[in-house]
Amino acid sequence: MYLAALLIAIPLASALLSFFAGKRIAPYLSLASGVVSLFYFLLLMGSYDVVKNYLSYNTSLAWIPEMRIFFHVGFDAAAVLPLLLTQLIVTLSTLATFVSGNDRNAAYYGLIGLTHAGLNGFFMAQNPVTFYLFFEATLIPVYFLVLQYGGPERRKAVFKFFLYTVFGGLLMLAAIVFLQFHMREHLSLAAWDDFYKNKLDLKYQYWLFAAFFIAFAIKTPLFPFHTWQADLYAQADRPSLMIIAAVMSKMGVFGLIRFDFFFVEAIYRWQYFLIPLCLIGVVYGALVAWRQNDMIRLLAYSSFSHLGLIAAGILTMANLGIQGGLFAMLAHGLAAAGLFFVADVLIRRTGTTQLDGMSGIARLQPRLSAYFFVIVLSAVGLPLTCGFVGEFYLLWCLAEYKPYLAVFGGLTLILGAAYLLRFYQKTMFGQTPVHITFRGLSLSEDYVLIVIGLLVIVLGFFPIHWVGLGQYAFRFMNHLPAN
Amino acid sequence: MNHIPEIIRTIPLSHYVALSSALFLIGLLGVLIRKNIIIVFMCIEIMLNAVNLLMVAAASYRGDSAGQVMVLFTMAVAAAEVSVGLAIIVMIYKNLKTTNIDLFDQMKG
Amino acid sequence: MNPELILHLILWPPLAGFLINGVFGARMPKWLVSTIACFSPLLSFAASVAAYIQLAGQATTVKLYTWFVGEGSAIVDFSFLIDNLSIVMLFVVTGVGTLIHVYSIGYMSGDRGFHRFFAYLNLFVFFMLLLVLGSNLVVLFAGWEGVGLCSFLLIGFWYDNLEYNRAASKAFVMNRIGDLAFLVAIFLTIYTTGAVSFADLHDTMTNDVRINDPAYVAISLLFFIGVCGKSAQIPLFTWLPDAMAGPTPVSALIHAATMVTAGIYLIARMHFMYDLVPVTQLVIGITGCLTALVAATIALKQNDIKKILAYSTVSQLGFMAVALAAGAYITAIFHLVTHSFFKALLFLGAGSVIHGLHGEQDIRQMGGLRHKMRWTYGVMLVGTIAIAGLPPLSGFFSKDEILTAVHSHNMGFFIALALASAFTAWYMFRMFASVFHGAFRGKNETWEHVHEAPWSMRGPLVVLAVLSLAGGLLGLPAITGQSHRLYNFLVPAIVQPKISASHAFEYALWGISLAVILTLLVICFKRYGSSGPSVPSVTPSFFERLLVNKYFIDEIYERLFVHPLKIAGSWLMHRGDYGIIDRVVHFPGKVVESGAFALRNLQDGKLSSYLLYSVVALLIFLTLFLIF
Amino acid sequence: MMTAFIFLCLFAIAAMFLGFTNIRGAIVPLAFAGTSIALYSVISGQPFWNHYLTGMVETGGTAKILCALVLLNALALIPFYAWYERRGQEEVGDFTGLFLFASMGAMLMVSSTHYMSLFLGVEILSIAMYVLAGADRRKSKSNEAALKYFITGSFTSAILLFGIGMIYALTGSLEIAGAVEVEGQSLLQLAYLFVFTGFALKIAVVPFHFWAPDVYEGTPTLFTAAMASLVKLASIGAFLRIIQLNVDLLPAWLNAYYAMLILATLILGNALAIKQQSVKRLLAYSGIVQAGFILMGFISLRPGEEWPVLFYFIAYVLASVVCFVVVHFVESREGTDALDAFRGLGQRNPILAGTITLALISLAGGPFTSGFVAKLYVLNQAVANGYAALAVVAVVCTLMSVYYYYKVINAIYSKSADQALPIEPVYSGLLILFTLITLAAGILPSFFTGLLK
């Protein structure tokens, strides 16, 4: 059964072809690969029966048999939502480059394809080593994407990002090496399910969890490891930033989901400290976003703020938190991609990233302002958008954990509304400058925004099947020791 | 034939070991403190000779010819090294006009 | 008709109207836009009537599908509850809503955002329906947030104006504060009772009566914070006066008749819980009284016609809150209904005035309008005396009922409310007299163009005036010998003893209030009838300054909350990231770098040093391994 | 095996003689062919004339694999020496010949069972490399490199020889597989320490690394490639063989010895590399660090478990050959190997840029490259034998290495206005081939480890 591996192979093949294809063919190749993987994913998902066969289409290869290291990818309930997000956003991000004056060369699309393959692999990874492998592998194309196609200050930003992330990755590698080799007599590391059944000494748990947590906290990012984020986002090429912000930023929290059932006791001990830490990030990010004048930075901090909430929810180790976390990942991914795309649209037309530099665009482009508004609504978690469902679950589980923490985390509702509406009003509302000519939305831009807008609404009305996946993802949670 | 040399009967091998070690260390000291590259090289030769002495002694005390053959090769190697080394020294002298070991520091850090 | 069909007919027309007008409105003629827009709430209204007839008092729950599932039994359905309470609310929302839609055709006819406006209005009606129909807290919350959103959109409808935008986001953010509390309250409710639908909650709480249970107190207080946000109670009321930035029909519909009463509706919905928590009731009562008084006093000194009405709304909402606190839920709903009639009327009338004066809102620039705007004058008169509480208009009966209920409950509240209703009469008469009586104080050319509103606007005014006149018939007090219809209608949904008081008290109350109001009427007409509101004195007294500046509440909030947060945000942005975190994180890097620098000095390019280091290293290794 | 030695010598001599003639174009193909024949005879286990080896050389097992690796390494490098021929330098015959001799010496080193042949192998390799280090006679840096290499090399020989002599004095045998328990005999332990130190100096691990950056920097880059690959391969291989042959006799402190060397190497080597501006120097430090990683595979080495180290050789040699060759091309165009010379390489020659990038990623241990798997293998060795903390330090120290590799990659992919830097398609093809092997070894390591076993 190589069905799941095919999901990695499609973008990979397209990436390799893209590198050698011409500048004219590569975008279409990339788009085709995105669409094909999206439909292939939907096909797989359509025949995926989570109840009967929890882990499907898995490919397990003895990669390094001497060390009992397996390359194991597969399709499980936890992976479905992030995978959906990945296919969608990568496709949309490719579509977002279909604008006039697109001077990205073939290598760009190759790198996008590599990122795509890496992300698919990451979300489908079924054991720690494969997980790590893809965790790091996605870093490399993204690094080049920013380095090659980023803004003028990209060098420093990318450097910071790269070093931070690699540091985290190395900590994780150290932990995995330790697990894989030191504990191999005691542990089974072939697949998550076996992995979770292991019992680990508390003293090891502490150290290992710390390593994993820092890795994920940097990747996500969580407070106080977030300072690379805004710098990177501000410099990244914006269509690829859609992938970075919408999907890559989920890798950290997804990692938390993958690993937190292994470190149950350690998390229970440290929850008191970690959840507030995440929530500090929520407020911190929101406050900074509120004061930002640069819209990319604003969105970066907004992302930071939202992801803090997701991480906090996951760390409660409650079923609700996992479900909500997974769904909020999807919701935030859609919203973030949409917002960054809108920012891209605005910046391409006005030539500035500053909020002060624009106003009254709603008058010129009512359609854009409508799409934008829908996405903003999802980002602020308004009911009947998918953002609401995620935030509802997350705050819910926080409330069940400690009600005051829900209040604290819920400040995101207030502050999020404050800064996002400020962003919206500053760009869309206000006097329309007379001299400005604002190019209308192109067809590709329309498509991107429509798809995101529709999904936001549809998922807001009908989230149940998607949210429910989270329960299956961790159906063994019932066997967890009591808190 | 096969008579045991007197020295082997009177002097323990450890004295030879000590002697050659001392010689080796003197060579080492020379390598470390001398600045003239040729002298440094000569001190390395002293070190090699110390080892030769050690091996010859050990070979003789055991009546084993392997050590002596080894010494033969060491001498050959030393000769080859000396020739190459002096060639290098001459070459570098042509370019830099010095044999002071500390003045060859274009590359550092 | 089965209930599900009725529900669909109630719920979806406004959404459809929104979608059609929102998507295609720009390309459709105005008449089509307005027809679609007006017919969608009308259809809902008709369906509500059908529901009223068909369901005949039975509470019916319609489940569309499961929205999402939480832990255990907490299943959040997308389901709706049609009972008598929601039918009353439906009538208010769709009825008044339809009227205001019709009114808006005329009012907004010249605006370039015509279709947008109607789309928003329809969307608002949809969310309001969601709110009043939701059979569980989450669906209610969806509507709750949704109306806030529409409020945001409509306050900032003229988005060219930055001030309006500010007011809009202020409204939204303040509402959000309440919404957060609401949300947490939902979580706590689920946590304590495991239920999320009103029916289940009702069963749970009535089966297991625990007075002042801490969990219930917390939940009810949190809900009340939410109510404060939405229904503009102290301390979250400051957004409502600012919300007058929106077009006047919006003020009438959202910020007077429907949305702001959502909080009252919520507490009425959850009355079974509030019955169990006297502590919270006390808090609600105090807050309500304070709100009623503070807003009424502020209104005394306002000069913007809409601001006066806005503060009046806040004040009236305070009345309703106090009624809720007294356990008189039906009375609160009664006042809600009558208030929606006369306040909508007043706002629309004010809109007519503003329309006639081409946007002028300052009552100091008005006067003598009765000559040119007879219809408006007539309906405004009805509205004014209705709110002031002259019998037999609707406001009289509902307010009287509140006072009666409160009197038996808490004397302090009673005095406060009585004072507040006196103030109400005062500021209303002051406004009315300044606007319609005396001589016109504005510019002459304005006077030339003053005109009566078109019929599309006048029609709804008249209907509302009739309702304001006759609305009191819904709930005639016992002494009239008539049955209290609203009570009888609502009793299946809201379990509450009948409000009754001794006849003597009733008569005394009637008499005193009539006397006070008439006195005030005379004083006001004398004082403001000719000259309008006085020019503020050069050295205003402390109270005057306090009132003119609305007790400086906005400024206090700015200083206390907004400003510190702004400073914190800026500080974090400039110092937090780069000043502190980066420095801490980069410290090890710096150490490594300087270490590397030091190490590079060892690598000095000198062969003798290299050999020396190697020998030293050899020595170290030899030593180590000889020792160990 | 003997045939391999003979063929290498014959072809080396032939290459040198061809250097005097006008058909220098044939030198490199000839050398390549000779090396291939030698490789064939090594792999096929050709016993012909093996009796002349008089038992001093092992022809099977690890020695065979190491010899094959040495020859493969030679095969990888020889084509690039045609560059000198293209440039019209008539010494190409001498260079190629010397390189073949050096390879022969390396083969001898890694296959010896006797200190005598081991020492001779060391010397053949070293003398050839001294000369190659100084091959650029008119450049004073090259002179200096030759001198430093030579002095350090002969010093190393002396230290090594002293150790050997001491072992001989104490055990009476020059066979590497000594039959005397070392534990408890402090003098013998010291003797072994001298031998190890000799190797440490040859391998260039901290704190015996000082010569390496200077020498690497000064040596003509194509020979630096040889130095980084061949010399490391041979020295570590020989070291490996010594450990392997004495594994039951050596005392327990050996692991601690490795651990200290590794720790010093990883921390200091990485730290020193951080501030380098010369890419060659930087790669020299990187080589030092990689050697430290390789040493990790020595911890508690059991016979038959050498394959992690061998696999690491493959990864390291491929990557460092690619790196140095690319540096060579850039340097020969720009005249300097400073980081700035690499600016814009991504546009000027995407193949050079891509290959060196992947090579650097492999050196840094990036996923899906051989470097990653190789590091995993040796880390496994460390962790499985109780040196988990060491592994953790190693992994975290990689951050520093990422930092300086990053600097190079960053420079490569920055924008520049310089013109294109074309190289001949043969070279591009070879570089791509190496890169592909690097990737293949990262994706399908079991195939390679299967070969190594």
Next chain:
Amino acid sequence: MDKIFYILAALTLIAAFMVVISRHPIRSVLFLVATFFLISAQYILLNAQFLALVNIIVYAGAIMVLFLFVIMFLNLSRDLERFASWMPIAAAGISVGGIGLLLLASYRGAQISTDTVGNYDSGLVEQIGEVLYRDYLFPMEVCSVLFLVAMIGIVLLNRKERELPAKLPLP
């Protein structure tokens, strides 16, 4: 006999030490020659006559002549060398002394077994020759390669530069 050993040993060490401390290169060379002779004497004591001869021929004869030649060729004979400053000397002295002490400490506990009785005449020419061409033929051949390499190297390093074609500038 043992006295001869000790005298020789002392002289060897003194000569070697003089090599190290003589500031004049020629003097160092001469002391080095002396050292070699003394070591050769030790070889004779040890019944290794062949090596003694080879030592004198190769070292004293060939190598030292090379050294002298180079010193003369480079005209170094006149300049007196300045030694390193006291710090490196002290460091060198301490480390070398330390190593010496460690070795000394180890000698005390060392039992060097020499009880394997072999052929004590192995140092004679015919013995060496026989062994060399029988048991150690392979290293012997390899040694020839070594010389070849050295020879080529020397030629390569000191051959006269020829100008390269102008169109291909040196890097």
